[in-house]
Amino acid sequence: MTTRRRLSLLRALAITLVVVILVAPLGWMVLASLKTNVDIYDASKAFVFTPTLDNYTTVLQQANYSRFILNSFWVAAAATFLSLLLGVPAAYAMSRFGMKRSALVVLMARIIPGVSLLVPWYYVFSNMRLVGSFTVLILSHMFVSLPLIVYILMGFFDGLPIELEEAAMVDGLTPIGTFWRICLPLAMGGIATASILSFIFSWNNFMFALVLSGRSTKTLPVAIFDFVGYASIDWGGLMAAATIVTLPIMVIALFTQKYIVSGLTAGATKG
Template identity: 75%
Template sequence: MARTTPLPAAGALPATRRRPLSTRAYPAFRTVALVVTVVALLLPLIWMVLASLKTNVDIYDPSKSFVFAPTFENYVNVLTRNNYFVFVVNSFWVAFVSTLLSLVLGVPAAYSMSRFTMHRSALVVLMARVIPGVSLLVPWYYVFSNLRMVGGFEVLILSHMFVALPLIVYIMMGYFDSMPLELEESAQVDGLTPIGAFRRITLPLSVAGMATAGILAFIFSWNNFMFALVLSGSKTKTLPVAIFDFVSYASIDWGGLMAAATVVTLPIMVVALFAQRYIVSGLTAGATKG
């Protein structure tokens, strides 16, 4: 005779299934991982800002890590006595011009590679992204020194474009790949030329991608130290190179160094904070294509 399972009584509630331990522990693990990551990223910045408000004696005193008498002498020294405003203008000019020229050249190039499936050209762009810039410093210096261009803004802008241009092309190719081709075809049916469809339809729709690529290229140029150290002159020195002046053979002015580093970091943090929506949307534009 077959054995039957007794049915639950009327009105009885089924027993609640307990979630697995791994499922219950995941929120706690995620919270801990997030806190550890945020602390690891913010701790150097917090130490930099606090050290910029201390004297060198207080920086070396562990008892004054958080409780100390703040001083703005380091910022006065950086902004007034060392002529750092000129270095700020130099950094902004090099970053702005190199980013603008890279956008002017890179956006049409990325559109052509995307629409006409230029796989070999895309491979060349990817190789340019992979090649370390330090391997090109010696050839660049040799060529530009023979052309008597070392120490000018032109050589800094060209060297920064070598990294900014492939970055912009790489980002914009993914962005154009995610845009439907039917929009341009409909515009051409209405009487626009392919160039007109690009200018009036595709280009306005790719503003978020261009903002992403431009911001990342600007940040790279603003923070670049290696190219400017070798190729800049006394009148074209940028902020990252000017910070190096606080490091001498005998000692390091930690207070002035941290104040100068704060001056360099603060504008980029503000730009990234207000433009994070464009950066995230532009970087993930082509992620769901297909």
């Protein structure tokens, strides 16, 4: 066996191992969502069992999870839209006008863990009587979504040739018109990437919603805890709810993976 073939075999084994490690918990989650609690605790029925949809019925009907799904979608969509509205012009300005200090602030905002701000946020928003509202959830999600969008789009705008904008202004376009008609259409791939990643973050966010949401604004990740009791855990319902949370994100990631990869590598080969 040649050295190249050995390396190929080793690479294939390493990839297989990584895939198994990543996929195995998801597979167990989906299988457990189709079992009763008795079957989940029975090791002999790990793969051979009688599937049931009772857990999904409990989640979607009895637990009123459709409301929580709508809450999660509304918060994620609103936070993403508002972050794009502010982040796209900010990223363009930082890229074109060399605003290094502002870019450093954005980078610092990405580094600071959001959980460290939960206590001051709760204090401020409680005094404003906003805790438990959609407003505070959207604003808290924007703290992470906005720097993420700016950081990604700066790479895209850095990769756009400045000559295109100069030619457009020679033809009579204003700087704003150049941004709107030239740069923005060319950066649609980056905008799509930033939107996808921002939406995924908001959809999966747990800590912010746990502290700042109310009974009527509870999102799906927080609602999953309803299946965790003091004395027992409804594993079947918990796994069904977790599957419902995970499935939309997996579908989005599957069909938009090329945009995500291009966004994460934007500007990497510049220069």
